[in-house]
Amino acid sequence: MKRLHNEDYGPHSRLGAAGRGLTMGILFSAPQYEFDIIREEWLKSVQQIAKNGVFVGGPAVSGFESSFASYTGSAGAVGVGSGTDALFLALKALGIGPGDEVITVSNTFIATVNAINHTGARPVLVDCDRSSYLIDLEQVKACVTSRTKAIIPVHLYGQMTDLRELAPWAEAQGIAVIEDCAQAAGARLFGKAAGSWGIMGCFSFYPDKNLGALGDGGAIISSSPEILTKLRKLRNHGGEARYQHEMPGFNSRLDPIQAAALQIKLRYLEEWSQRRREIAGWYDKYLQDTDSVILPKDSNASHVYHLYVIRIDNGRRDELKKHLQKKGILTAVQYPVPIHLTPAYSSLAYAEGAFPNSEKFAGEILSLPMHIALSEEETAAVASEIKSFLNVNKKMLV
Ligand SMILES: Cc1ncc(COP(=O)(O)O)c(C=O)c1O
Structure with missing residues (x-):
């Protein structure tokens, strides 16, 4: 290094x-400054990927996933095509869809709400706090109904929403907390990584993010082995092994050439x-x-x-x-x-x-x-x- x-x-x-x-x-x-730093090492990794001929998935992706999981203290990480896909697939992994409600904040990038909307669930919005600009947690509680299936706090600008009280409260109500960590890779609240407070944490590796790839990319972390398995299927046409489609899935995989860059940048x-x-x-x-x-x-x-x-x-x-x-x-x-x-x-x-x-x-x-x-x-x-x-x-x- x-x-x-x-x-x-x-x-x-x-x-x-x-x-x-x-x-x-x-x-x-x-992000070009960061590229200057990783260039030589990354080019070597790309040559290796090309030599092996594994241009989708493979050791570059699984290697980064396991490094990112241990960095965030999670049981696993699943690399996907973008931060938006990470949020969408996280919601799909919980079976969220039409008739459900998901609460998030009006002060966010539109991708948070697009991900909810595309599942068919209704985005329920609340205001942001006046000093942190983050989701107002009191308003979140006031908006919960019998249809509420998830809450998406957004760690906007790189600052974490204080989830010490909300995460256990939501769990007790049977409501999932999915953290939007697109802007907060590397952030920790009282020593616990962004993304590890809720049931899932969703990251964007858009190039100018704190952990940015050289193109689009994203990942979901979780400490639930069942959820991780489901996410690995959902991102790959509904099955982990080729032509074994266990559920209707999507094509949203982290590119190995991006994973190679992320592996180096993570250090x-x-x-x-x-x-x-x-x-x-x-x-x-x-x-x-x-x-x-x-x-x-x-x-x-x-x-x-x-x-x-x-x-x-x-x-x-x-x-x-x-x-x-x-x-x-x-x-x-x-x-x-x-x-x-x-x-x-x-x-x-x-x-x-x-x-x-x-x-x-x-x-x-x-x-x-x-x-x-x-x-x-x-x-x-x-x-x-x-x-x-x-x-x-x-x-x-x-
Ligand atoms: C708060 C937030 N959520 C979600 C996303 C979506 O990430 P991506 O651009 O990788 O799809 C972004 C990216 O800009 C973001 O800032």
């Missing part, structure tokens, strides 16, 4: 903008999570006490900062975003429209105003650049641009 040093990070480093022949600019996310994940925390600390330092800027809180010490999300509460978020872009600083909004107000889910018939926190925050949140190659100097530059924009605007308002 390659050891990384401070000189390996930042715009002027071997991995940074200068080393890549780029002009100065601050990228929002940059860096702790170090990279630490790096992200360090970057978040720099932003905290340079942005503290800035008028109109609300910083993220790591209230339960679980955050792995997939995203560093601030809020601008003076109504100028969009102008600030444009200003930063002009200065070469790329930012994003995760997410600009809460799920219940998207055209895709107007049929759920939630009115505007149904989830006030999600609706308010959608107009205020701003995700700052976050990737392992960011330097302290760059975070200071981002903070200084934010401050000067807000100060100029404040003066203009007086």
Whole structure:
């Protein structure tokens, strides 16, 4: 494993903008830096896969699955085609479908709700908490009916929902907790990994995730051997062995070329999570006490900062975003429209105003650049641009 040093990070480093022949600019996310680190080892693995001629499944996939299971402290992991498929197959493994209800949060990426919708079950949405932006667990309890079969807490932005009370409560009611860990690979709450609190944990390996492949990929972890067996069948046309179809299944398998990349990256994940925390600390330092800027809180010490999300509460978020872009600083909004107000889910018939926190925050949140190659100097530059924009605007308002 390659050891990384401070000189390996930042715009002027071997991995940074200068080393890549780029002009100065601050990228929002940059999986290409990670690729630089794993390139040689990964190419060797790909050659081995090609030599063996096993292009679907095989030792690269099973090897990664067992490493990921032990990393997360689970009985097993099942590699699938994407994070969306992971959620969908998790619900299918529990037999969830028409007539059932699954509760999740309006402040999430739409994939969480798409997965529920495609099983035929009804997505039941609740608002997010005003300080963590995560699912409001009191509202979850209030929405449970006799049709509720599962709850999907989303560990959004890399921070874990505190499941210490909800997980045993739901189990006692016979309701499954399926964790959406797409943004939280490597996160731990009181030492217990994201994905290991509920009956299943679903991961996305989309390239810019904290554990990202070089294309699409996903996985489900569980500590139930029965569920793991069912998932292995569901992802492979309903059977683990060729032409032995025990149930109607799907084709959603983790590609071995992606598994080979993930196997190597998994060894860096702790170090990279630490790096992200360090970057978040720099932003905290340079942005503290800035008028109109609300910083993220790591209230339960679980955050792995997939995203560093601030809020601008003076109504100028969009102008600030444009200003930063002009200065070469790329930012994003995760997410600009809460799920219940998207055209895709107007049929759920939630009115505007149904989830006030999600609706308010959608107009205020701003995700700052976050990737392992960011330097302290760059975070200071981002903070200084934010401050000067807000100060100029404040003066203009007086
Ligand atoms: C919270 C959340 N859930 C689910 C997904 C879906 O993952 P994928 O893009 O791998 O299908 C994502 C990915 O962006 C996500 O952020």
